[in-house]
Amino acid sequence: MMSWMMILGLAVIVLMNRYLFLDRHFYFKLPTFIENMLKYAAPSLMISMSIPIIFYQQQDFRGVVDNLYVYAAIVTVLLVLYTRKMLLSILGSLIFFYSIIYFMT
Template sequence: MSWALILAMSIIVFCNRYIFLEPRIRLKLPHILQRMLHYSAPCLLTAMCIPVIFYDAQQFRPILTNAYLYAALATCAIYLMTKHLLTSAILGFISFYLLYYGVFTA
């Protein structure tokens, strides 16, 4: 990659973020675009988590011994029961630790 390309991409990213974060710039997005942006965080989180849960390097993790999958399902279930993000994250970490180092040790 050339330095010019890196510099150009840095300027583009900075300008995109500056427009939305600068309070003096009055940018009003259409209602449909605002509704669509509500889904960006869950989509990004899904795109980041799915490969970690289901793939180990270049191969598919076995479903029956996949501690990542069971911990993710436990975390989702805990969140649906409690509706408290911090509690579900902490209990999800604990469930992953117990599954990974306790139940599914080789």
């Protein structure tokens, strides 16, 4: 019973925090310094999630020369820098990744 009360209490706290920022009647302005820092939150999160996938498999280092994930990551970064369109970059990188897997293995 105590664990259910803890889960429900934490859910209420989290949902109330989210509701306050989405409510139209509640005005809250972050300082510009924090807003500028938050612009880098999503890319930082994506990098921290993708680096272990690219360089490790079952806690073993994959290497760089024969690692297809590294080549796909390089192509993805180049596509993002060239096109500046997220959906097109994702589609192009997926096509490249699966084509090198198909032709190289």
